Amino acid sequence: MDLLTSPDQDEIIAAAASFLNDKMSTDQSRLQFESGTTPAVSNAAWAAAAELGWFALGLPEQFGGVGFGLAEEALLFREIGRAAAPGPFVSTVLAARVAALSGAQDLADEIVAGRGVGLTVPGSLHAIGEDGSIAGEVQLLDATSGLALVLSPSVASIIDVESLGDRSRVPCVDPTVDLQRATANTLSPIAHLPASTEAVEHRAHVLIASMLTGIAEWARDAAATHAIDRVQFGKPIGVNQAIKHPCADMAVQAQLAYAQTLFAALAIDEAREDAEFQALSAHVAAAGAAEFSTSTTIQVLGGMGFTHEHDAHLYVKRAEVWRRTLGGMPTHLARLLELSGPV
Amino acid sequence: MDLLTSPDQDEIIAAAASFLNDKMSTDQSRLQFESGTTPAVSNAAWAAAAELGWFALGLPEQFGGVGFGLAEEALLFREIGRAAAPGPFVSTVLAARVAALSGAQDLADEIVAGRGVGLTVPGSLHAIGEDGSIAGEVQLLDATSGLALVLSPSVASIIDVESLGDRSRVPCVDPTVDLQRATANTLSPIAHLPASTEAVEHRAHVLIASMLTGIAEWARDAAATHAIDRVQFGKPIGVNQAIKHPCADMAVQAQLAYAQTLFAALAIDEAREDAEFQALSAHVAAAGAAEFSTSTTIQVLGGMGFTHEHDAHLYVKRAEVWRRTLGGMPTHLARLLELSGPV
Amino acid sequence: MDLSFSTEDNEFRDEVRTWLKANAPTGRRPKESHAMREFDLAWQRTMHAAGWGGVAWPVDYGGRDLPLTQQLIWYEEYARTGLAPIDSRFVGLAHAGPTLMLRSSEEQKQFHLPKILGGEVIWCQGFSEPEAGSDLASLRTRAVVDGDELVVTGQKIWTSFAAVSDWQELLVRTDPDAPKHKGITWVICDMRSPGIDIRPIRTIEGGADFNEVFYDEVRIPLANVVGDLNDGWSVAMSTLSFERGTAFTVSQVQLASSIEALIDMARSRTSINGRAVIADGAVAERLAKARADCAALRALTYLGISKNAHSTQPGPEGSMLKLQYADLAKRVYLLGLDVIDTNALAFALDEDDSDWVDRHLMAFSTSIGGGTSEIQRNIIGERVLGLPR
């Protein structure tokens, strides 16, 4: 038992952080979304991420992947969350997996090489068949390259969004996200993977939890920095417990989210019986940390946090989007209660 | 529209506070419950309260009552709550009303003269008929004089507890309360009043809300006093926002509970359409204030709040008992949501 | 002690309701700021013409000087129109105007007050600075007396409607050597003066109602100083009790409407699991709790008004109301997102749902603007409970 990162893992983290800072900073994404371009990621940056092997990091080597575990992917996605990097990272990585494991190796190669895959977000008038087919109203996140991932507890699939009806673009809360609305009159997928082969949804919980952890950590650090720098009444505002204690709570929640996310990633990598329980717990812990920390950071920042001058608003909105994409907390909590407890 | 107390009302409040301080102080009730006597109210003190007209304060004059409104009763019960005075005040006052309005004037006179009436607390294996009869397992609070009040949304009744089976005394969380457990094999009441004549349960919500408001106010003041007096690190602990801000929150919650309880009492006195909505809102607001404030006060008091040296533990336990006696928050909140909104 | 209003008050309510129904603007308020200014001023002129221009203003200045209970009724009815609780007229009518009444010269009053009430001008506020937020008295914008003028250089922030305002209530530091509360002057600034540069600040929900205002040697006649030179702090603080809590009613009533609207939506909409949203017990409890909390907020408003009607010194209910309103509004509008569920991803999926996202984002400001919730808690702890500073 060891939850410390190895030197190899530290290298992945450092390289990711450096790349994100260079190619996908919030300065760059702000330029993009302020000019009306969504998703606010440049093709060049996305291609560079593909070149770094990000979309094949956890894919087994026999499918052309790098062969790392979900733990390493989780560490990468934490950095993506911390940077608020735009783009359909979660669905692309998981779609590559769905394609490869279901035998669609060409499609997997294409995705790994940089074809982004968007995410289908379930709605109330929406049904997913056992074969990964989809019917009803859906929303699509960042499905600009024509493909989208569909996730359900029993199956994961990839659909061709061009075959959906009534597609229209609507502004997303998160301005870096391309959001579309469409309807499907029972659309069959171009690839699908039953959960009995691999429960892709569990991995999605962990990757989203990782991003939300990174968001919570960013918020914690932004608040602490402000609390140290900002002077009112002759002292840094961080001397006030009304500032210090919420910052401490953010630190605790971020660390809990981080620890649980790693625990869950390893539970899946090690095929523990309680893997789904741990994955859902990670999603719940990280979503709570992200929501609490981003909104608390706005309060700590005061007026400035409420404006586009500071990045806090971006993180609030990202957290809001990501904690809802897999169906929302009521769904996850209900499932968590049905499961057997932890091993 | 005026929510300020009148000079007459101020006199009721001052007289009640003075009586409670003289005859029903926590010092006295502690002596009683530490000697094992429950309910921890002396017969003499109870008789004196009867003599002051407390059990007939809101009863119409044609039934031998003082003829005040529920608003005045609410102000009295707030003082009872603040003093943590032991005894079945709520059920006695309401039972006098049930007896009088249902035509059992002799019984009403007996109750008003000082025969305490306990309260039947609903349980999961418990049914109340439209005629106020009762079947199944019940708990009885302070039913030491042989009578208990039964409340349901459709009826209020008075039962003879001697006719219940399997009565046994069990220790109550609140050491000043006499708690019994019993079973009824369909027991008919000795008096009953349909809600269509008068909704006694709504009045119960307001009186319990009043007691809970008094409890919350006591807790607020106990915490503030300690925060001013207690010195650590060379300063009164109240300078710390970790103490000051929870105290401020207690002040806000107590004031909200007080305002809403008065609003609800007047809504019933004035037979407003939203009377039940307002009464439930008062119960919810006051129960929340009492639970938050008593538990927060223990934290502000530190170790001492956790002991019998300070009265805080009594108030925590009172709040715990009283917020559960009418069926608990989930029941009240579900009902609150069913109703039409405020007028 | 009673809840019911007098016959006279009820008649007044009928009158107000009838008048508002017939006269309140029904079209959508424009988002573009100049059009918004014209919309707000036209509405003020309509009200003024009918005698509703300043319900709390003294009769001498053209107002109605209604008793607090009738102010309450006015604002309750006003809230039902759905018009914004605070619009571009707010600083003039509720802050700068009342300050002028209390502290300005007869000449200043004669010039400005009729224009404010008559819907001719918009005022804005120039108090906060980047380094002077909660600690307002540490403001640094400098004004030097030069002949019969003040020459102002510095920067203000959070100025609403700056670009469409005619006048500004401006706090400047005229004595840098005095203790911080003692060297401040309150002055009327003409927003068309040379040297003023206005830059909008985009806020979280995408709006740009706030501005930074930069002053580069802006010349303001000394005659525009209100009160004495260096006595501006006391001038600024003198208006805090205006309307004594009644204007806040609009926000509280509109929050109550939002809660009722959410309950209706939760009953009629299906959630992702195929059941009515309200069948989710946790959502249902939050909705019910919001109802109870909002009822108590209204009761506290009534209690505050009852007290203030008997006292010229407003009670601590003001800070309590602001603090509790902020907390409840943030809870309710986050709950709104949980009711519209995955529609919360879209900012304009359909107009109604988009509005809930907008309100959620806007709600972040309720615990920051006009004195943060942390400051309110200090005030309540110290002034109500007597805790040490």
Add this chain to the structure above:
Amino acid sequence: MDLSFSTEDNEFRDEVRTWLKANAPTGRRPKESHAMREFDLAWQRTMHAAGWGGVAWPVDYGGRDLPLTQQLIWYEEYARTGLAPIDSRFVGLAHAGPTLMLRSSEEQKQFHLPKILGGEVIWCQGFSEPEAGSDLASLRTRAVVDGDELVVTGQKIWTSFAAVSDWQELLVRTDPDAPKHKGITWVICDMRSPGIDIRPIRTIEGGADFNEVFYDEVRIPLANVVGDLNDGWSVAMSTLSFERGTAFTVSQVQLASSIEALIDMARSRTSINGRAVIADGAVAERLAKARADCAALRALTYLGISKNAHSTQPGPEGSMLKLQYADLAKRVYLLGLDVIDTNALAFALDEDDSDWVDRHLMAFSTSIGGGTSEIQRNIIGERVLGLPR
């Protein structure tokens, strides 16, 4: 990075589980304090005889000095026995004993350590005073050197098991003129000394485990001083990292068991509205959230142990765990009352339900004892985030 334990560790877990199953006391622990002392000491002797007396103690002093991972396993398995996480042996084994190892003389070690490990003596703590709670260093209990003795007069509070203890780790002020951290001495006090008066303090749930201890010219040999005279603060602080977070595991695992027990109860019991308790969506969400939060607490425990295994300086996870445990325990045990519902009125309605009331009341202490949650938040804010004091 892995979650799985090594084959050796798994074998160790089997060994521990088998041994505990065969040897852990199964009878109810007595409530009367002298019987409780004998129960706890007998159990310590049983463990010591089998080599489990001090899993974190150095081998030189008769302990096992297990690596942190095996300490974790030991405590996880210990928690399953349902035995109290902290009993009367705690101060000796986890605080006074480790302090003696680090700072006492060879003679003191030889005399005391074998008795602690061997289950012969109970130790108690004499640190807090009525006026020195969070501000421990302001303690006033006075000790004057008189020949080869210290003469102690004053009062301590919150001393658990004082009446059944043999020895006490006592902090006294030996130099009233020095700065407050500099005039304190750490001394071993014989609890049978003349002049000691012990008064139990009844706590909220009715127990009397805490005591006030009064000292009236109590004479303690100078030979009992540990470390130097006036250097007691550093002695007291030197043991904080003992066991580096592993012993806390028992509380965390038992909280997890409580949550699972509540879920089972919520499934099987009927609430007042006639449905299963778990059908109340709000209760269900709170139970599910507690499960997730407790899972994260365990993960944080593992992360802390992983870090501490590579460093002698324990990380901030200790304060984080304590703070989060207190918050979660209070939430879970309040939730327990909502699950047993109106049975929460009774303190002994039936044994199981009564236990939930007891745990709820006891949970109030989790955010007070051993450093309040407010102090933990200061520590985390300042040491982890670098916020100014």
